Amino acid sequence: MTAQATPADLKAGTKTCARCGAVFVCKVDDLPHCQCVNVSLSSGLLEQLKDQYNDCLCSRCLKELAGKERDGDLVLAEGA
Numbered sequence: 001m002t003a004q005a006t007p008a009d010l011k012a013g014t015k016t017c018a019r020c021g022a023v024f025v026c027k028v029d030d031l032p033h034c035q036c037v038n039v040s041l042s043s044g045l046l047e048q049l050k051d052q053y054n055d056c057l058c059s060r061c062l063k064e065l066a067g068k069e070r071d072g073d074l075v076l077a078e079g080a
Contacts, residue, residue, distance in 0.1 A: 010056060017058035022078055024058040035059035041066050 012029040016022070027034035039062040041049070049057070049065075057065075 015056055015058075017061055018053045018055065019057050019061040022058045022060065026056045028056065036062050039063055039066055 010026070010028045012026050015024060015026045017024060024035070031037050036056065036059045039059060041062065045065060
């Protein structure tokens with residue numbers, strides 16, 4: 001998300017990850033069930049991602065960036 005966007009600006013639903021192109025379901029409206037809620041990123045990395053992307057990334061990319069295992073991630077379709 002951009003520096004101007006806030007979590008309240010994000011919309012839940014089917015999205016395409018801007019980083020890898022995978023299609024996934026964002027549950028920003030139901031955070032306890034969102035795949036990304038268990039991924040911890042440093043504040044510096046979060047700021048970098050806010051500057052680089054304007055919406056959510058899939059949990060696989062977030063875990064990759066955090067150096068975590070990607071098991072259990074669900075995408076609807078792989079990106080290019």
